[in-house]
Amino acid sequence: MIQVPQYTRDLLPADFSNDPSAFVHAFQRVETVARASFHRYGFQEIRTPIFERTELFARGVGLETDIVSKEMFTWLDRGGDDHEGESLTLRPENTAPVVRAYIQHQMWTKSDLVKLFYIGPQFRRERGQRGRFRQFFQVGAEVLGSNDHPAIDAEAIEMLMGLLAELGIGDTELRINSVGDEECRPRFVEMIRRELADKIHLMSEATRQRYETNPLRILDSKAEEDQPFIENLPSTIELLNTECRDHFEAVCRYLESRGIRFRIEPRLVRGLDYYTKTVFEVVSFSDAIGAQNALLGGGRYDKLAETLGGPPTKGFGFALGLDRIVMALPETTAGPGRPDLFIVHLGAAAFEKGLLLAREARTAGIACAIDFEKRSPKSALRLANKLKARFALILGENELESGQWTLRSMADSSQETIPASDWLASILAAIGSVRNAE
RNA sequence: GCGGGUGUAGCUCAGUCGGUUAGAGCGCUUGGUUGUGGCCCAAGAGGUCGUGGGUUCGAGCCCCAUCACUCGCCCCA
Structure with a gap:
């Protein structure tokens, strides 16, 4: 792997x-x-x-x-x-x-x-x-x-x-x-070198190295053995020139x-x-x-x-x-991705119809999920539930024949019949009212 | 660059003194009668026990090596 x-x-x-x-x-x-x-x-x-x-x-x-x-x-x-x-x-x-x-x-x-x-x-x-x-x-x-x-x-x-x-x-x-600034730095370096000259051999290896290359960095050494020496150094703030101070x-x-x-x-x-x-x-x-x-x-x-x-x-x-x-961060923020609508399709014709409906719904601004498996209604609704979909649009043979589709609220299991001719408006209204309540 | 810790199922982990077919929970799939989710119940799938060697009649367990991950030093955000 x-x-x-x-x-x-x-x-x-x-x-x-x-x-x-x-x-x-x-x-x-x-x-x-x-x-x-x-x-x-x-x-x-x-x-x-x-x-x-x-x-x-x-x-x-x-x-x-x-x-x-x-x-x-x-x-x-x-x-x-x-x-x-x-x-x-x-x-x-x-x-x-x-x-x-x-x-x-x-x-x-x-x-x-x-x-x-x-x-x-x-x-x-x-x-x-x-x-x-x-x-x-x-x-x-x-x-x-x-x-x-x-x-x-x-x-x-x-x-x-x-x-x-x-x-x-x-x-x-x-x-x-x-x-x-460039005027204060040499003073810092001079002070550090002067103060530590007779103690540097007792300090950590990294510090001894920096004594030569970059004495300023000695100040924030975390080495245990350096601490007593560093704490006793005069404050660099005292050495700032007037402007910097x-x-x-x-x-x-x-x-x-x-x-x-x-x-x-x-x-x-x-x-x-x-x-x-x-x-x-x-x-x-x-x-x-x-x-x-x-x-x-x-x-x-x-x-x-x-x-x-x-x-x-x-x-x-x-x-x-x-x-x-x-x-x-104090809490984990749950991400978005919760679908407004999950399309349950029963049968090949319903699947084909569902694919087109998903496109229309998404174009209308609805977060719409549809899956590509042949599923039983039970399995499809289980999936809708897992995805935390707000509504399930159930499309089966009955619905296709009658032109009356079934819209199920996942929150309270209530179902209503919506006319195919006006389905988007019905769903948008339902989603709108649920979102306001949430 | 230098130390310490941990590697068992997708995830979190258990695994007795070395003993026979390696487990649990969660997750996943399916089912619990006609086209209806959550809770519950049941069944199922899923493992070269990180890898390679060694010891042993026998190794997930002991030893060595190695790799990966992880925590710390250093340094930085």
């Missing part, structure tokens, strides 16, 4: 799965709610290719990041035409592609504030565990333009918290920090004025190199979530566009892990 590739999965209709966190309808629901929310906040949808030139992520996300250094699905395209074979990569995240599109289409010429959102699969070649897959789905958004007003950050976070509330997701915590404090003030609760997490450093100033994440404490409990994360990236060859552009963005959001 050929199965899905390792650490990927099928999202299925509820009928075919007993895992609510893989119900395709739950994903659809989150997407629908998110789209409506994006619309209210003035975001427009963008769809970028599922693969990009490898260089985009190498430059945008950063060569030293785990994502780029060991988690990308990358291949060399075969040459041909006038192209040499070029290195392509399944997108591991969607911010760099959106910024690429912003630059490529010179969006700044149309508007000085561009707000875009995306929904789609992302790919990382990771090990896989609860809430982590090699193909996973993100809903994300980017605000691009000349302005880095802290209210932009706060407004996006406000939208996210509203979205979680709308979805009924509670038991979460918003964590926020500032990683400063004012910005951070303003973001916090804007959140407070909206009644949004958050925790300042001085050790929150995100694993993508492009972040500047604000970084944040929301974690879930739900039992349904595994150890990977970050539902969403994001931040400001005021240098990314330039890194990718565009004009100086301020940026703020975030991504929600759809797979994890769905795990955190």
